[in-house]
Amino acid sequence: PALTGSYTNSDSQGIDHGVLLGTxxxxxxxxISIFPxxxxxxxxxxxxxxxxxxxxRAPLGELRPAWPCPAGGMHMSNLGGMAADYGADSVFLLGGALLGHSADLRSSTGMFLDEIRRHFHERLEAPAKVNESTDELAEAVLRHLKFAPGFQWANRESTPYKDADDLAFKGVRRVELVGKFGEGTRCDLRYFEVEAGGFTSLEKHLHTHIVIGARxxxxLTMGNERITLEPMDVVYLRPLEVHQLRNQTREPFGFLCIVDHERDRPMKP
Known part of the structure; x- marks a missing residue:
């Protein structure tokens, strides 16, 4: 919350506490949001x-809830009230109180953990199981996608561009290449192809895009800028940048697109 105090110290001006330190x-x-x-x-x-x-914790598009972290001069004696006010999905921050509680920081930390356990049931979870052998990995993930004529790939099928119809588009197919098939990547690689006269939806989203011309x-319209995209051209699209791709030729136009694996859904401009 450093440098944000001036926005919340008045009831007549500034920014609402929840909007600033929450939304x-x-x-x-x-x-995690740390706040006094x-x-x-x-x-x-x-x-x-x-x-x-x-x-x-309120619903916010495709974003997951965040953890509140009440702080700012908290002591061991405050933990009961914080447990009641914030519940288990929270982070409790004690700084100077640990140093002031005892000269032995390890002992103070142990007492802090004991106090946490007094208010919450401790639960230990094993990490998600990963493939245990090279053979299992080879069976689960196809690592070589053979390119085929017509901008097709072996073991990958073209799918509809979008399921929802609230964003207008025309003549677009997509091929999920990497990211949806157990690869464990933090990004997805897709191929999109726009037929003559077609266009993708005009949209924006919080996640970034990398677009690479392929065919x-x-x-490409991004904000107020229009770019002619040719094979192997690379474009970076910023968060919340309104964009759309159009094919104004008589031949297919295809491009590769790299996005975060965990991402929000597109929004109307």
Whole structure:
């Protein structure tokens, strides 16, 4: 929360506590939001903290909830109240209180953990199981996709461009290449092809795009800019940048697209 205090220290101006430290922090990618808890060194009230907590957990498109982290002068004696106010899916931050509790930091940390266990049931989970042998990996993941005429790939089928019909498009097919078949990558590689006179949906989203021209010539609109995209041209699309690809020729226009594996759904401009 450093440098954000000036936005929340007045009831008549600034930004709502939940919007700033909850919604906006989630939109910029925060998994944890640290904020001054009621009863600490700062003048946050109980309703301010509850608002932040609720905004961190409220539905927000495809984004997952984030963890509240009440802090700012908390002590061991505050843990019971924080447990009741925030619940298990939270992060409890004690800094100076640990140093002030005992000269033995290890002992203070142990007491802190004991106090946490007094309020919450401890649960240990094993990591997700991974393939245990090279043979299992070879069976689960096809690592060589043979290219075929007509911009096809062995063991990969063309699928509809989109399932939803709320975003207009015309004459587009897609081929999922890598990322949807157990590869364990953090990104997906797809191929899209637009028929003559066709176009992708005009959209925006929080995740970034990398677009690589592969076949024919297309026109990429991003914001107020229009780019002619030819084979092997590479374009980076920023978060929330409105974009669309069109084929204004008589030949197919195809491009490769790299996106995050975990990503939000497209939105209307």
């Amino acid at each position: 906006l922090f989630r939109l910029i990618g925060a998994d 808890n009621v009863g600490g060194r700062f003048a946050y009230r109980a309703e301010n903290c509850a608002r932040i907590r609720d905004c961190l 024919g010539i297309g026109v």
